Amino acid sequence: MSGLKKTLLIVEDDPGLQKQLKWCFEQYETIICGDRNEAIKHLRRAEPQVVTVDLGLPPDPANASEGLKTVEEILALSPTTKVIVVTGNDDRENAIKSIALGAYDFYQKPIDTDVLGMIIERAFHLHELETENRILAAREEHEALQGIIACSQSMQKIVRSIEKIAPTDVTVLLLGESGTGKEVLARALHNMSERKDKPFVAVNSAAIPENLLESELFGYEKGAFTGAVKQTKGKIEYAVGGTFFLDEVGDLPMALQAKLLRFLQERVIERVGGREEIPVDVRVICATHQDLPILIEDGRFREDLYYRISEITLKIPPLREREGDPIILARMLLQKYCEQHKRNLKGFTNDALDALASYRWPGNIRELENRLKRAVVMADGKLLTREDLELEDIEVENFPFNLKEVREKAEKEVINRAIGYTNNNISKAADLLGVTRPTLYSLMHKYGIME
Numbered sequence: 001m002s003g004l005k006k007t008l009l010i011v012e013d014d015p016g017l018q019k020q021l022k023w024c025f026e027q028y029e030t031i032i033c034g035d036r037n038e039a040i041k042h043l044r045r046a047e048p049q050v051v052t053v054d055l056g057l058p059p060d061p062a063n064a065s066e067g068l069k070t071v072e073e074i075l076a077l078s079p080t081t082k083v084i085v086v087t088g089n090d091d092r093e094n095a096i097k098s099i100a101l102g103a104y105d106f107y108q109k110p111i112d113t114d115v116l117g118m119i120i121e122r123a124f125h126l127h128e129l130e131t132e133n134r135i136l137a138a139r140e141e142h143e144a145l146q147g148i149i150a151c152s153q154s155m156q157k158i159v160r161s162i163e164k165i166a167p168t169d170v171t172v173l174l175l176g177e178s179g180t181g182k183e184v185l186a187r188a189l190h191n192m193s194e195r196k197d198k199p200f201v202a203v204n205s206a207a208i209p210e211n212l213l214e215s216e217l218f219g220y221e222k223g224a225f226t227g228a229v230k231q232t233k234g235k236i237e238y239a240v241g242g243t244f245f246l247d248e249v250g251d252l253p254m255a256l257q258a259k260l261l262r263f264l265q266e267r268v269i270e271r272v273g274g275r276e277e278i279p280v281d282v283r284v285i286c287a288t289h290q291d292l293p294i295l296i297e298d299g300r301f302r303e304d305l306y307y308r309i310s311e312i313t314l315k316i317p318p319l320r321e322r323e324g325d326p327i328i329l330a331r332m333l334l335q336k337y338c339e340q341h342k343r344n345l346k347g348f349t350n351d352a353l354d355a356l357a358s359y360r361w362p363g364n365i366r367e368l369e370n371r372l373k374r375a376v377v378m379a380d381g382k383l384l385t386r387e388d389l390e391l392e393d394i395e396v397e398n399f400p401f402n403l404k405e406v407r408e409k410a411e412k413e414v415i416n417r418a419i420g421y422t423n424n425n426i427s428k429a430a431d432l433l434g435v436t437r438p439t440l441y442s443l444m445h446k447y448g449i450m451e
């Protein structure tokens with residue numbers, strides 16, 4: 001079983017049966033115990049893949065309640081464990097209850113070890129298959145998100161949304177400041193979708209001169225304009241079967257907005273100078289750092305196109321709103337650039353870490369990359385300093401002295417809020433905070449908060 005030893009936990013209080021079962025299942029690493037507490041202890045320690053639970057356990061062996069509780073606790077702690085319930089003769093009701101709780105199977109006494117053995121072996125087999133599936137699924141997801149750092153809560157949310165949206169074909173609009181990773185996230189959407197083995201084609205509308213953009217996107221026929229010497233496919237056509245990523249969609253000229261809308265509505269394109277409608281199966285992801293509703297108000301963006309491209313909108317938070325991410329990204333980039341430039345730097349000084357965490361990062365991750373690249377090349381010492389990062393002039397919030405300081409600051413803030421909220425009614429504020437009035441008074445005294 002993939003090199004992992006098969007561990008079977010038997011929860012059975014009858015000493016005779018304990019002995020018999022141990023003897024019958026010696027091909028496994030078998031652990032035997034007689035009550036719920038012991039079962040949970042062994043579950044935590046030995047992590048058995050399969051557990052059999054006799055429902056009639058002490059202190060009330062005539063009743064199934066302790067057994068059912070054991071099943072519930074095992075599955076709460078380790079939902080992947082396969083639990084087989086052993087019930088008394090004719091106790092179908094509790095057998096069904098255990099299945100409803102999530103048990104894998106049940107078996108009624110008297111025990112026939114051959115039959116029970118088959119059920120146990122099947123449970124090990126299923127556990128193995130499920131484990132392999134989980135590992136494969138996690139590996140695929142990991143590969144799709146490779147190199148994307150998203151430890152902060154705000155980015156975790158985005159990653160969860162991307163996982164949900166990826167398998168669908170909906171048109172996604174990614175909003176976010178420049179350098180927040182819109183393109184890498186679009187790529188992740190593609191890599192997690194069924195289109196992953198087909199092309200991902202990205203075009204930045206702002207980077208291509210307006211007069212070339214139409215032929216770049218839609219292609220052109222031979223003779224369509226001077227210099228059009230042969231029929232040429234556009235970027236959308238190159239993405240057939242895959243994903244087309246249009247960055248800076250807010251910069252698209254009005255005439256092209258109409259053409260893009262038609263393509264999104266009808267899923268056909270027409271090359272410049274062509275008459276033929278070419279059907280294309282392409283998933284579209286758009287991105288912009290601009291505020292599209294304002295562009296719509298100014299008459300610079302079509303409202304109908306906006307609704308078409310924003311079937312789902314994801315707002316990518318700027319780096320300054322990703323608690324903890326700048327430092328993790330900086331460490332990853334330091335390693336990457338040290339390898340690239342063959343430098344042997346060990347890390348960051350404390351004041352550099354404080355600066356990385358406090359800086360507002362107007363250029364987001366791209367700016368972080370640039371600062372790190374430069375610092376790695378230029379640094380004299382073994383640790384990168386604030387000066388190496390050219391962040392010496394920014395105001396820095398020092399790392400808090402300790403957790404107690406953070407807790408006290410938060411406590412003071414929320415007490416002030418509760419008192420303001422209840423208009424100085426201390427009883428109500430205490431209720432709101434879930435403490436007694438005397439406790440609240442003593443906290444107010446501690447923090448110097450006036451009534």
Ligand SMILES: Nc1ncnc2c1ncn2[C@@H]1O[C@H](COP(=O)(O)OP(=O)(O)OP(=O)(O)O)[C@@H](O)[C@H]1O
Binds near residue numbers: 147181184329
């Ligand atoms: N979460 C992340 N983890 C690691 N690297 C990232 C992450 N997000 C972005 N990057 C890196 O930051 C740089 C900028 O990302 P990207 O080009 O995707 O941003 P963008 O929002 O599309 O920028 P722009 O709007 O300027 O085109 C890239 O080099 C990318 O690899």
